[in-house]
Amino acid sequence: MANLSGIAVFKALLRKLETTDPKHPDTWNPNYQDLINNDVFLKAFADEVSTARDGKTSLSVRLADIEQTQASLSPAYIDELSAAVKYALDQSGAANRSIRALKQQIQQEGEVLIENRGVVSGCTVTKSTTAARNLNLAAGVCFANGRPYSVTSGDNMASVPSNISAGSAAVVVYLYLAAVGWKMAVTAIGEAVPTGAIRLYNITIPANSTDATDPTLTNIALTSVRRVEVGFPQYLDTPVSQFVAINTLSANDYRLDLDVVSADGAPCERKSLNVPSRATNGFTLELAAAADNVRIRYRVSKLNN
Known part of the structure; x- marks a missing residue:
């Protein structure tokens, strides 16, 4: 048996059947077709409404949500939101500055x-008269590591480096603890005093001072920087x-x-x-x-x- 298929075309009027109409399918099938077409049209409209609800309980609820969203995008709402965000950022900045001040200034x-090192007695340095550019160390007592140590004298114990540059240079005479006791040494030009050493003298070396030009260190200036504590400890x-x-x-x-x-x-x-x-x-x-x-x-x- 054949079926009538509807199309989404709405028709507001139907032909009224008369008593004189032939009692034949061709008489009422056109009306049935119009009714089915109306049903298809209404079904499509109902599906569209259902989709527009987006899962809401009714289309009115969905429209209310859309209106609320639109209201939140209004210039007045955006101004209020911007003001609230700016206030929050200002408060966060103030809090961060306070925390930074607490860590870096208020509490440090x-x-x-x-x-704590130095000399109790002796440990003076003099220029050698028997070897070129050498230094002699007088006996004495130094202190380091919380206790005194005896320092043995020594001739030609350290040498002063040559300075071949066009300007003066500086080095340091110091004591260091070796396996056999405290010994004297001189830093190289540009070298720092080693850790644990005891500074004795600063030396200024003039320009072009070498074994050939100043073997007896005549032009070398020795300046004592010893820290002398005769009452130690x-x-x-x-x-x-x-x-x-x-x-x-x-x-x-x-x-x-x-x-x-x-x-x-x-x-x-x-x-x-x-x-x-x-x-x-x-x-x-x-x-x-x-x-x-x-x-x-x-x-x-x-x-x-």
Whole structure:
């Protein structure tokens, strides 16, 4: 049996059947066709409405959501949203600045190492008269690692390097601890004093100073930089001090906490640390003890900065 297929064409009127119409399918099939076409049209419209609902319970709910979204994109809403975001960013910036100030200024921490070495007696340096550009060391006593050491004298123990440049140069005479005791040495031009050494003299070497031009070191200037402590370890005439730089504060009335982490040789307590001066950008630590290589942890606090 054949079926009638509808198309999406809506028709508002149907032909009225009369009693005089022939009782034949050709009489009512056209009306059935129009009805099926209307059904197909309405079904397509209903499907479109259902799709437009986008899963909402009704089309009105979907339209309300769209209106709310459109309202949120209005210039007034965008201005309010921008103001809220800017305020949040400003507050976050203020919080970050406060945290940074707390870590970098209001409370500052660090460590400092104080070396405490020098000479108790002797250990003077003179120019050799028996060898070219050599130095002699007089016997004496030095101190390091929290204890005194005997230093044996020696002739021609170290030599002064030549300076072939057009300008003057500087080197340092120092003591270092060898396997057989403390010995004297001279740094090369441009070389730093080794770790653990004791500085004795600074030497200024004029330009073009060599074995040929100045074998007896006549033009060499020896300047003593020895730190002499004749009372070591009982007392120190010139306690070693060191400036500790900090991030600048508004005033120097900050709180300073010190903790001795480690030390070599003699004991070192907190009471052996003095603060003779303090500034907004740092403070000076003074060590009133015989200990060497004193590692100190400090904390600077100024909550009203």
